[in-house]
Amino acid sequence: MIWLTWRQFRVQAAVVFGAIVALAVVLVVTGRELADSYAAGLAACTASGGCSAFLTNFLRDHDAQYYGLAAVTMALPGILGVFWGAPLVSRELETGTHRLVWSQSITRTRWLAVKLGLVGLASMLAAGLLSLAVSWWATPLDEAGASARPRLSPVVFAARDLAPIGYVAFAFVVGVAVGMLVRRALPAMAVTLAIFVALQIAVPLWVRPSLLPPVEATVAITPENLRGIGMSSPDGTARELTIAVEESGSWILDSDTVGADGAPVGALPAWFSECDPIMLTGPPTDPAVRNCFDRLAEEGYRQHITYHPGSRYWTFQWLEVALYGAATLAAAGFAFWWLRKRLC
Known part of the structure; x- marks a missing residue:
């Protein structure tokens, strides 16, 4: 079952991981130059007695790359949920190929567990690698813009460190669960995208500020x-x-x-x-x-x-991962229940 799932998934995995590795190489090269430029500029302005102008210009000069990378990192969990999660089971239900597997010695539970485990872990690894590379590259810019755009602000927070891993786990499993309910790939992809976008708007506006008393x-x-x-x-x-x-x-x-x-x-x-x-x-x-x-x-x-x-940055990172992790486990539990009780 693992071999079959891998054969079905390997082309998608190769495309995504290939793109992430290529981007990571570019970030390593440019990130070193960025860090050196920041260190040299900071030393010079500190010696002259004022760094306000340097920090403003430094941030402005790299705004396009900064927000572009943030957008890519924020979008990847949703993309993987839509294109990896939603069709994973719904396409088999739509074409009827699931019955061939179920007629063998493989149980329904193992069939779903292997799919969720293999592709889900690959999704988390992809988001984690991208987040790691972008977070490292953006370190000088995050330090320079600590007051203007702090790491706790919604756009920066969602594209850093642990948060994208929690997002992609949730998006992927919800995509699978929605696909099992809808049983058609395209509608499942649309519903998954809508759920993910809605939560990405709702959580920073109404949930995250209340996770700890301000x-x-x-x-x-x-x-x-x-x-x-x-x-x-x-x-x-x-x-x-x-x-x-x-x-x-x-x-x-x-x-x-x-x-x-x-x-x-x-x-x-x-x-x-x-x-x-x-x-x-x-x-x-x-x-x-x-x-x-x-x-x-x-x-x-x-x-x-x-x-x-x-x-409180790291506290909020762990709380957000725990929040999305709990939602992911709930969605996975529902998927297994639906598979055993309602799916045929």
């Missing part, structure tokens, strides 16, 4: 932590400030400017419109800049932030 803090607005001023009202008054959390790499869930009474303000005072052009561009030692921040503090304006510290 941290809440009310902090002073200072030249050191102000990162942006936006959402101007029709009269030109700023309504929103972006503040950096003290711990680098934190995932900010919510950020509100509050007044002296602790309640969120609808807009900052009118005089602030004269300050915002210089607050982001002027040096912190500039008296005009300092006066603006001092006046905000005197009038009681602060920033209330709800966030997850960057130190």
Whole structure:
């Protein structure tokens, strides 16, 4: 049974693993250059006393590769679930070839277990190898962008380390289970894709933020932590400030400017419109800049932030893998139950 499953699967495996190995070679070559460039630039800007411009340019210069690789890593679990998982059993049910195997000495349970085990492990290995290569390549960019795009942010988190392995295990087994229910390959592929995409949207929006209780803090607005001023009202008054959390790499869930009474303000005072052009561009030692921040503090304006510290990154990785692992086991259990009780 293992030999038969391998013969049916080897061409698909060769294509996917060949592409991953080729990409990994490119990433190893370019990743070394990227790391050297980052180290040299960081050393130079540190010696000159300021790295803000270097980090901004470094991130901008590699945005296309960074987000392109993230997209590929995020898409692979869904692709394997759709093209490896969904047709794995549904195609045999559609053509009737499963009856030939079942008429031999192989039990239904072993038939499904071999398919799930062999192809499922190959799926996890493929996603793991790609994630490992991309995570290693992106290390300098993740360090440079720890504040602007922390590893806990949804796009980065889903394309790093352990998470893609959990995603692909779930997508593959759900694809198999859906194929057994639908019994036709193309509809099973469409349903599998819809389920996977829905969860990839729902989990980072509503589930992941609640896996651990977030941290809440009310902090002073200072030249050191102000990162942006936006959402101007029709009269030109700023309504929103972006503040950096003290711990680098934190995932900010919510950020509100509050007044002296602790309640969120609808807009900052009118005089602030004269300050915002210089607050982001002027040096912190500039008296005009300092006066603006001092006046905000005197009038009681602060920033209330709800966030997850960057130190929770690996905890969230393991929690997400456990979440998808539990869903994978549930889908596998359903598939075996359906095979024994309802499938003929």
